[in-house]
Amino acid sequence: METKIAIQGIKGSFHHQVAQEYFHQNVAVNECLSFEALVDNLLHDKSQLAVMAIENSIAGSIIPNYALIDKNELHITGEYYLDIIQNLMVLNGQKLSEIQEVHSHPMALLQCMDFLKKHPKIKLVEDKDTAETARRIHQKQIKGIAAIASKAAAALYDLTIIAPEIQTVNNNMTRFFIISKDAGDLPKEEINKASLKFELDDTPGSLATVLNVMTNCKLNLTKIQSMPIIETPFQYSFFVDVVFEKYKHYEKAMKVLAIMTNHFKVLGEYKNGKL
Amino acid sequence: METKIAIQGIKGSFHHQVAQEYFHQNVAVNECLSFEALVDNLLHDKSQLAVMAIENSIAGSIIPNYALIDKNELHITGEYYLDIIQNLMVLNGQKLSEIQEVHSHPMALLQCMDFLKKHPKIKLVEDKDTAETARRIHQKQIKGIAAIASKAAAALYDLTIIAPEIQTVNNNMTRFFIISKDAGDLPKEEINKASLKFELDDTPGSLATVLNVMTNCKLNLTKIQSMPIIETPFQYSFFVDVVFEKYKHYEKAMKVLAIMTNHFKVLGEYKNGKL
Known part of the structure; x- marks a missing residue:
């Protein structure tokens, strides 16, 4: 059976990027819309492993995720550090001057605050997921609204990046855990x-x-x-x-x-x- | 001049409750819609002191708030612990069976997850602020949507509590800092x-x-x-x-x-x- 990896968010999300870099480019993923759903997916054997963000250098730890691992007796079998690069993206043909709102996850908005402060006319709207906003703009062909997401999301949902690498800090590492129902089988010499x-x-x-x-x-x-x-x-x-x-x-x-x-x-x- | 206290959120929020309990019932407050706005309010002398949530027993520390205090050279002059009690509230006359959605801050939704899981038909919608949702339901007389907020918010915005004290953990302390541009003037014996x-x-x-x-x-x-x-x-x-x-x-x-x-x-x- 093909190994499936649960990710938080949809394809094009940073969790997806971690799954691709930790396993391989074409790894099969299960998209989960919350960390609770991610854990459920694992507990019900729909996925064998899951990728879960645990901390980043700006906001610190995602403490509830520790509780999810602990409470459900899950095991951390690996970790991966991803340098988060955020980009402002819009429907093809749109210009920065035509953008009234930017929709993204509160964390992504926080990460890009210096850039966003330079564009006070653009209203910030909090959204659930970075990649999901990109997908919606594409699917509904929404004008006047920009998403903040990864380069992969722009490619996947056919959007144009009008401002690349807009995160404030250039070394914004996010740490992800690879989690499983079972303990890992890594030889002791490698631990x-x-x-x-x-x-x-x-x-x-x-x-x-x-x-x-x-x-x-x-x-x-x-x-x-x-x-x-x-x-x-x-x-x-x-x-x-x-x-x-x-x-x-x-x-x-x-x-x-x-x-x-x-x-x-x-x-x-x-x-x-x-x- | 009357002392003004900056709070995060609007009247009826937990920050407001802390301001009232730490200072006095009728303290004058400046409503700020983000922690960044709260700090700006203080830096521009619109308020002399501010109330800022810093950690709770479920989600841990709000690390970006430490960064805000540190970066802006602010001083912590006091702390206050508030036991967070969440209530499900609706427009007067509405029943639980008529509710399709509950709107609240992600943290409040998380705090009430056990209750909400028992009502899977109610869709969870993340919102910016707990009290603000209560106010909007009142102002726009919105049916079919419930807010999760404090008892004070229900009273202030004339809503009916249809499920009181729905937080999962009964000892959900949130810690707040009282912050100021100047160091406090507490005598050493009291520190x-x-x-x-x-x-x-x-x-x-x-x-x-x-x-x-x-x-x-x-x-x-x-x-x-x-x-x-x-x-x-x-x-x-x-x-x-x-x-x-x-x-x-x-x-x-x-x-x-x-x-x-x-x-x-x-x-x-x-x-x-x-x-």
């Missing part, structure tokens, strides 16, 4: 990164002690997020990513952390996607 | 919490060392978020909140951290809003 979750009591120095263990075991922290535990005041949960050179060092640290912390859980072990 | 920002090189154990200093100086960490620094790979910035009993302990730690970290900055010193 050099892991995502962990644990809880700590609100005692002074409890986190410092945990980080000292990691340092002693030669793990390096690449990310840390604390989250108040909703039902339990003064308890905190932590989402932590670590990188390491030797799997045995990591294994040792995990044994210690499982004793030192509450509800310790490995969300995934995978290969560092950062070059 | 027991601070928000800090600093950067660290990607060397093993660098964060553990910083946390050890905090522990030694009797500061307790209540929040930590790492953020990759966009322009500088392998450098991380950290947003950290600490609580303490004695200001002099805090002062000592700050002196050490200013030496040990890069671009050390106090975003605000204030009174712990958590009971």
